[in-house]
Structure formats: C-alpha cells, structure tokens
Amino acid sequence: MAVAMTASQAQEPAQPQVPARKTFTSLNPATGQPIASFPVHQREDADMAVSRAREAARWWGGLGWRERRSRLLDWKSFLTRHMDELAQLMHEETGKPADDATLEIILAIVHVDWAARHARRVLGPHRVFSGITAINQASTVEYQPLGVVGVIGPWNYPVFTPMGSIVYAIAAGNAVIFKPSELTPAVGEWLVRSFGRVAGRGAPQPVLQLLTGAAATGAALAASGVDKIAFTGSAATARKVMAIAAENLTPVIAECGGKDALIVDADADLNAAADAAAWGAMSNAGQTCVGIERIYVADPVYETFLAKLTDRVSRLHPGSDEKADYGPMTMPGQIDVISRHLADAVARGGRALPGRAEDAVDAPYVRPVILTDVPEDAAAVTEETFGPTITVRRVANLEEGIQLANASSYGLGSSVFTRSRRRAQTAARELRSGMTAINSVIAFAMVPALPFGGVGESGFGRIHGADGLREFARAKAITSQWMKPPVNLTSFGRTDADLKRTVGLITLLHGRHGQTRRGRSRES
Ligand code: NAD
Numbered sequence: 001m002a003v004a005m006t007a008s009q010a011q012e013p014a015q016p017q018v019p020a021r022k023t024f025t026s027l028n029p030a031t032g033q034p035i036a037s038f039p040v041h042q043r044e045d046a047d048m049a050v051s052r053a054r055e056a057a058r059w060w061g062g063l064g065w066r067e068r069r070s071r072l073l074d075w076k077s078f079l080t081r082h083m084d085e086l087a088q089l090m091h092e093e094t095g096k097p098a099d100d101a102t103l104e105i106i107l108a109i110v111h112v113d114w115a116a117r118h119a120r121r122v123l124g125p126h127r128v129f130s131g132i133t134a135i136n137q138a139s140t141v142e143y144q145p146l147g148v149v150g151v152i153g154p155w156n157y158p159v160f161t162p163m164g165s166i167v168y169a170i171a172a173g174n175a176v177i178f179k180p181s182e183l184t185p186a187v188g189e190w191l192v193r194s195f196g197r198v199a200g201r202g203a204p205q206p207v208l209q210l211l212t213g214a215a216a217t218g219a220a221l222a223a224s225g226v227d228k229i230a231f232t233g234s235a236a237t238a239r240k241v242m243a244i245a246a247e248n249l250t251p252v253i254a255e256c257g258g259k260d261a262l263i264v265d266a267d268a269d270l271n272a273a274a275d276a277a278a279w280g281a282m283s284n285a286g287q288t289c290v291g292i293e294r295i296y297v298a299d300p301v302y303e304t305f306l307a308k309l310t311d312r313v314s315r316l317h318p319g320s321d322e323k324a325d326y327g328p329m330t331m332p333g334q335i336d337v338i339s340r341h342l343a344d345a346v347a348r349g350g351r352a353l354p355g356r357a358e359d360a361v362d363a364p365y366v367r368p369v370i371l372t373d374v375p376e377d378a379a380a381v382t383e384e385t386f387g388p389t390i391t392v393r394r395v396a397n398l399e400e401g402i403q404l405a406n407a408s409s410y411g412l413g414s415s416v417f418t419r420s421r422r423r424a425q426t427a428a429r430e431l432r433s434g435m436t437a438i439n440s441v442i443a444f445a446m447v448p449a450l451p452f453g454g455v456g457e458s459g460f461g462r463i464h465g466a467d468g469l470r471e472f473a474r475a476k477a478i479t480s481q482w483m484k485p486p487v488n489l490t491s492f493g494r495t496d497a498d499l500k501r502t503v504g505l506i507t508l509l510h511g512r513h514g515q516t517r518r519g520r521s522r523e524s
Helices: 043-081 083-094 098-123 160-171 185-198 215-222 235-246 270-286 299-314 334-347 398-406 421-430 465-470 496-510
Strands: 023-027 034-039 126-128 137-145 148-152 175-179 208-210 228-232 252-255 260-264 292-298 351-353 369-372 389-395 413-417 435-438 473-481
Touching: 023 185, 034 185, 043 083, 043 098, 043 148, 043 160, 043 175, 043 185, 043 208, 043 215, 083 098, 083 185, 098 137, 098 160, 098 465, 148 160, 148 215, 160 175, 160 185, 160 228, 160 252, 160 465, 175 185, 175 215, 185 208, 215 228, 215 235, 228 235, 235 252, 260 270, 260 398, 270 292, 270 299, 270 389, 270 413, 292 299, 292 398, 299 351, 299 369, 299 389, 334 351, 334 369, 334 389, 389 398, 398 413, 398 421, 413 421, 421 435, 465 473
Parallel strands: 148 175, 148 228, 175 208, 228 252, 260 292, 260 413, 292 389, 369 389, 413 435
Antiparallel strands: 023 034, 126 137, 137 473, 351 369
C-alpha cells in the first residue's frame, strides 16, 4: 500500500471529533520554520478518545492473536517501505540527521516485528503444575489486555521511544491513545495515521488515537481513567503524572532520564572504547536517555584513552547539512541547562576539551565538549545534561569506576569496556542500572527480546521483550477441577483425619530441609 503521510491530510477516523479550541505549531529547530499546526486537545477530547478506545479495544481484542499479528506485520512492512518519508519528517521536526532518523526507525521496525511474533507465546494461556496439595486441579495462566493504554511520549526519539510502549500495548490486545511531545506532533500523527490505514484496514475502529498538546493535554490523558499510563520523559514530569493518575488508581510505567556511565578498564580495547564513547555521548546532540554522560577510566590507560576520545570528538561537526554528525538542540530551553552545567564545571576547576567551554554554545547548535577534573558533586556529574558534553574521570580501577557510576540517583543504562569476560559480567551485575552493554554502547536497545527500563530517578516498569508485553496485560489465573480431591480441604466436611493425613504428607515433603542425615538440625 503506497500511502504518503503528511500532516496536512484530511482527518482520519482516529482523530477525536470534538472541535479543538486552540492550535499550536510545531517548528523546525534548525530553521524556526513552521511544520504544521495541531489542535490543543483538552479534557473532553481525552474523555471522548477513551470512550472510543474502549469500543476499539473490544474489537481489536476480538480479532484474536493471528489476525492482530498479521495486521501488526503489515504495519511493520509499511513503516519499512516508507522509512525515507518518515525519516525526512523526523529530520525536519527534531533537527536530527536523516540517517540517524533512519536508524531510529529501523530499531522501531525490529520491535514491531518481535512484539507481533511473540505476543501469543508470551501472553497466551499456558499450563502450570498445580502442586501436590491441588493435584486434582488443572491450572493455567494467561495475560489479558488491560483495555485502554495512554502513552505520553518525549521528543528526542519520537518514533523509537513511544513505539516501545505503543507496539507492545497493541500487540497485547489493547487500544492506545498517544500524546506525543508538543515538539514532535507531526511525527506522532504520521505514526497514528499509518497504523489506522494499514493495520485498521479501513475499519472505523480507532485502535491507535492521537491527542496533541503540551502538559495540560498529557495531564488530561493521565486523568481520563485509562487502564494504564506509559509515560516517557523527565522524572519531574513523571511525578506529576503519577500524582494525577493516583486519583483513579491508574497504574503508571515511568521511563525517565538517565546519567549513564561508561567504565574503561585497564585492559580495554581503547580504540573501540573511545569510538563508542564519542558516539554514545554526542550522537543526537547528546539528547539520548541512554546516552553516555559520565566516563570513568582506569588510571593506567587514562591519558591514552582521553587522547583518543579527544581526537574523535574534535572531528565532529554539528549542523543541518548532509555531512553533519548531529543536529541542533531540539528543545531551545535545553541550551540553558547545558550552559549552566558547563559554567559550573569550569568554575569548580574543570578543564574543557577540545575547545573552550565558553565557546561551546552557538545556538541552536552546541559543539562537543569533554570535561575533565570535574568534582563528583558538580551538576555536570549529578544532573542529566542532555547535550553533547561528557565528563571523564580517572579512577584507580574498575571497582572504583563501578562505585562512582553507582553513586547516582539515576540508573538507566551503563557500559563497561574490558577484555576480561569474567570482570565484564561481574561489573554488569554490580552496576545499578536497568541495562548494561559490555564493550559497546546502547546495544541493549537494539535487542527486542531484552527488557528496557531503569531504577531510581530513571523510573520503573519495563518496555520491550516479554516483560514489555506483560507490562500491558493483567495475569489471569484459572484452576479447573478435573477429579474429586483425595482429601477435600476446602469443605466444612473436612475431618480431623483428613487434616492429619495432609500434615503428614507436607511434613514428609517439606520438613526435612536443613536437617542432617542423623536427623539433627544443621544449626544445632
Ligand atoms: P518532559 O517530561 O518535559 O515531557 C514528556 C511528555 O510529558 C511530553 O509529551 C509532555 O508534553 C508531557 N507532559 C509535560 N508535563 C506534563 C504533565 N504535567 N502531565 C502530563 N504530561 C505532561 O520530557 P521531554 O523533555 O519531552 O523528554 C526528555 C526527557 O525524557 C529526558 O529526561 C530523557 O532522558 C527522557 N527520556 C527517557 C527515555 C526512556 O526510555 N527512559 C526515552 C526518551 C527520553
């Protein structure tokens, strides 16, 4: 199906029908040129979207696993064939290079494929062993859709990030109402329209709907009585969303910011580590939740690593031309945060490489900056910077690197570079983060079977993989009695002898743990 998606097309059935009172315009951050205008949806729009979604969820749920899988795979194929068109729109609306936008879409496609193909296996009914006390029962567990899921998204990865919730929620049988960031509504609209046309196959059922607007629209969605909110954004906003959702006991999944650390061990491949660190920190202008923001380098290789990283970073060129390595800051206000972190770091003895920190900002662009000798309690180390800057610190060894990496309120991703498989695995387990990449950066986001999410200020809950599917479903336990029980324990007709026999059996099965062969307790 060759359907060109533009923001100016006529309304799809997926759009809320209430006339919007106000509009807002999304802008190209590199040029300031308007891209398209969108309604500011309000509480009535959110409520109407939910009531339409309830019906759509029943219809979508009724299609069954096979049909839903087929429609999702059609959507995947459409996204693949229209990748260039979507990438161009992402380039215009976020400023990121079109090639980076293409990579982002590729990752999303891989997730649509995985969710579509694995939903039934992960969520469908399966038998579990009933145990000796319920031997007469056949037991099954299945994961049923929640109903309607509200997805509130950020702007930095306007396809990959919300799709991590949207796709898994839809594959689990839910209807979704998507509120993209006010900075990227055109990309959000493109996704919703394409789903309606391809996966909806012309049916007037809004399985995926769009609400546009800023904080107030997000708040309206959070208050609308959806069955779950999947929020991605800052921890400060997550707190507000949770407070609103608490009114209806609406569960929330919070994918928030990060301050990811990369540790370079003394035996690491320094070329690979410097290359990955430069990309992990600077790509997408550093506007990556799992971007590298802190580097800890083992003392023996500190100088060599820093020289290699500086060499790579000094060759990077921000801009909007075809050769740009990364684009402008998508959100103008972020430049203030970056400037504050740089100024504070320098004032506290930090050294900037390759140029002066004072010259880094050339709005809307920020040149890459490596900061060394920055105290660990400086804002550049403790707060999410979300810009093309990175702190590099010398540590005695891997262990000290882990200790400093873990001394953060955030805990999203992390990376460790070492040639020792054993040390790498130990470090990965000890790093307090939801995901760790060994000898690479961000690789975990490319593996659809792996769960994605953080700890602490980075949020809770998981998208992607089997955990991501279950996040949008509720477990349903079913027992079915297939024979009369040998001893009926759940009856007023139970006798003393019945209970005695059961106690004897349980003691035989469970009473010996921790006993030596001579019958003495190990503790005695
Ligand atoms: P943000 O918190 O400002 O906004 C996120 C979304 O919440 C937007 O759609 C916004 O309109 C909406 N919103 C704002 N106020 C609201 C309110 N009171 N009630 C309901 N909704 C509200 O974040 P952002 O600037 O769009 O995104 C950047 C942040 O997102 C960074 O911290 C980044 O690390 C994080 N992020 C996390 C992940 C992840 O997977 N963990 C992925 C991408 C981005």
